[in-house]
Amino acid sequence: MRWTHTFIPTLKESPADAEILSHKLLLRAGLIRKLTAGLYTFLPLGVRALHKVAQIVREEMDRAGALEVLMPALQPPDIWQQSGRYQSAADVLYKVRDRANKEWVLGPTHEEVITQLAATEISSYRQMPKNFYQIQVKFRDEIRPRFGLMRAKEFMMKDAYSFDVSDDAAQLSYQKMYDAYVRIFQRCGLKAVPVEADTGVIGGKFSHEFMVPAETGENEIACVASGGYAANLEKATSRGPLTPTPGVSTGHAPEKFPTPGVLTIAALAAPPHLVPPHRQLKTLVYLADSRPVLVLVRGDDQLNEPKLAAQLGTDQFRAAEPDEIAAALGAHPGSLGAVAATLKSPDLAVYADAALRGAAGMVTGANEDGFHLRHVDLGRDIRVTRWADLRTVRSGELDVATGQPLTLHRAIEVGHVFKLGTKYSEAMNATFLDEQGRAHPCVMGCYGIGVTRTVQAVIEQSNDRDGILWPKAVAPYTVCITPLNVDPDGPVMPLAETLYAQLQAAGVDVILDDRPERPGVKFKDSELVGFPLRVGLGEKSLARGEVELKPRRGSLVGVRIEEATARILSLLDSLP
């Protein structure tokens, strides 16, 4: 490609609405332009990078035995009614009406469509395993689109759906996808960490997310530095708080004491009360399927809502409002407690974090505004309905299996593999007959990769002060030939043309910067866009009989003109 022929509108300054580096670079390097919030046009260079990622995904999916299909983005709402997600996913569903005023939805994902297909087309165990995938646009009515391509209303996704005859077989399908994902992100030049993940509203039993560590990521993960355990913070567990929970009873019965105006853990820890946070019980009130539930964590711990959701077994839950709390407990936030003797209703469910097991001599609210209780022993004074891991892991805590310390990192989710089970196949009647002629629901898995997001994640992870540092596998062009004088009758351009033709013939994605610009402009642009290798041709180097090879991440080397093509090809091989 010739620079003057394509369209690469680079910018010296980044538009004010770009906040994070990768978003700025996408705009400045001329890869995308915004239409409106969450919607972007891919310009020629952006499309090339996107297609390269998509092609890697496609090759690895094919290699893993998945079958490419293409499903409609426009979908009838009744399949969403069938799966139950017309309600549960209502917030993200774009709905449109046709001329007959019939409603349609724009697909945010395709479990319903593929399961409907399986329901009609897969009827025998002989037809499985099958794994269908597509690379297609998804539409999600995001509450807040953010960070360019990171969280958009419309984005490119690879989604795959596996169908198996049994749980064990589904596990194999899952593992194949997991392995394929590891290869995909490796080939994209991304450091992506597979972490154990919460399965969320989509349901299912088992899942991993592929996370790209980055300051600007929207997720947080906990990892053992040496590798091994890694989990989304929504799911991460540890051996518990570093400060042990007090476990020795004072021998006294709970005793009420006045704490006027003390509404927070910190306030109770301050003078005059001086109750350390780890000796306090934090009492939270949730409404699960409209019924109040008390949740206890240690004063210095944070409740992990996804863990609570898993224990409650419903996604219809939320923190109670102050008036709802007052109605349930007779006191307001800041004075709440779960001590049985202070509860209006003895059968109020109490979920307690496992770190509190055996806790004694604790302080908690008295369910009377302005009062707390001391000398509270969990086992004696609080009727716990269920013990569970409900707290959020903190940095430095020890891995359950190895005892190694965990560190917390922010990360970008680029891929997700789910073992779905039979949630959709049961809802949509996707059954098959086994060898005995008995019907069973297909066991499903689903596997997503955010293709557009992956492009941005690569940039977020690979850049320097001058611009993008594309890994060769996903660079829009791998080689940029930069003649410093484009006079067709001059000494430089004919050689540039020759190299250009030879590299094209060798199958290299090469761009020829044939703009009549000053060298500085060309150098800056090629570095901003981040082509892995620049081939510089100027009269000075030519006079020495050399052309200059400048890897984006390395230093400049001069090579003999007659060896140039061969040296470029071998240098390319060695580049990341």
Added chain:
RNA sequence: CGGGGCGUAGCGUAGCCUGGUAGCGCGUCUGAAUGGGGUUCAGAAGGUCGUGCGUUCGAAUCGCACCGCCCCGACCA
């Protein structure tokens, strides 16, 4: 949806508080010089100051409403 910030030329911005001529840098176009790191000089084009209503002799500037964008939170497959 709650909180905060912002809408002035393609991009980045000043002016707004204290009402009266719309300014600068980059980019674009023309010409010249320069010709190995966003070069320099001269000239030019380009503006419903987000939209509407209001206050006023007069509104980019003050008030109200709306729209849009960004950030934080809530939410999120």
